[in-house]
Amino acid sequence: xxxxxxxxxxxxxxxxxxxxxxxxxxxxxxxxxxxxxxxxxxxxxxxxxxxxxxxxxxxxxxxxxxxxxxxxxxxxxxxxxxxxxxxxxxxxxxxxxxxxxxxxxxxxxxxxxxxxxxxxxxxxxxxxxxxxxxxxxxxxxxxxxxxxxxxxxxxxxxxxxxxxxxxxxxxxxxxxxxxxxxxxxxxxxxxx
Numbered sequence: 074x075x076x077x078x079x080x081x082x083x084x085x086x087x088x089x090x091x092x093x094x095x096x097x098x099x100x101x102x103x104x105x106x107x108x109x110x111x112x113x114x115x116x117x118x119x120x121x122x123x124x125x126x127x128x129x130x131x132x133x134x135x136x137x138x139x140x141x142x143x144x145x146x147x148x149x150x151x152x153x154x155x156x157x158x159x160x161x162x163x164x165x166x167x168x169x170x171x172x173x174x175x176x177x178x179x180x181x182x183x184x185x186x187x188x189x190x191x192x193x194x195x196x197x198x199x200x201x202x203x204x205x206x207x208x209x210x211x212x213x214x215x216x217x218x219x220x221x222x223x224x225x226x227x228x229x230x231x232x233x234x235x236x237x238x239x240x241x242x243x244x245x246x247x248x249x250x251x252x253x254x255x256x257x258x259x260x261x262x263x264x265x
Contacts, residue, residue, distance in 0.1 A: 077105070081136075081157035082198045088134045089166045097127050100137075104155040107140045111150065128153055136160075163198065164191040186255040196251055208250075213259050222256075229254060 083089050091097060096119070103113050110128055114121040131137040132153070141152040164171030172188040216222045233254055 075138075077155060078157035080159050080161055082194060083160055083162045084165050084198075086166050086168065088136065089162050091130050091134045092136060092160060092162075094127070094130075096123075097131055097136075100124065100127055100131065101155050101160075104137055104153055105158060107152045107154040109150050109152050161194055163194050165195055183257070186257060189253045189255060193251075193253055214256075226256065229256075 083092060092101075096117075099117055100113060103116055108116075110121050110124040113128075114124045117124065128137060128151075132139070135156060137153045137155055139151055140154050143150045143152070164173075172191040174185060174188040174192050177184040177188045214225065216225055233252070237252065
């Protein structure tokens with residue numbers, strides 16, 4: 074059986090609209106392992122016909138796929154599975170109202186960071202295969218005061234510029250990479 078993607082990026086409004094139905098989210102949650110509509114109906118406590126309807130809508134948008142078909146008398150039982158373990162909505166699914174960093178830069182660092190993160194989702198998935206040249210890193214830091222936070226931000230900006238300068242030779246024929254940094258309170262974002 075084809076393995077589930079770790080993360081599937083939703084790139085169009087139709088997929089996003091289908092995904093945003095609360096029952097469909099519950100159904101997708103129940104399909105991290107293959108299951109039939111009857112099994113899902115029992116687990117979710119809803120009629121099988123209702124589950125089948127929502128499975129068809131999810132299948133039209135390629136958010137679930139069929140893994141097995143069994144005939145039982147006059148009935149056909151289809152076993153389905155989600156296409157991914159988790160989903161992320163790309164700003165491109167929102168068209169002209171998707172977050173654009175340069176449009177919100179003056180609104181403050183939080184809005185800018187959110188727009189940069191949205192842009193990173195778009196950039197990381199446009200033609201990227203997640204290959205060996207993709208770099209990702211995450212770290213946490215404890216900052217005791219506003220002064221420490223300000224000093225940290227200044228030093229981080231200086232180090233990033235210095236590091237980029239060490240490797241950026243300006244050759245237009247070389248592959249370009251986008252590098253973003255952001256600092257935000259870890260408690261809310263990481264669930265701690």
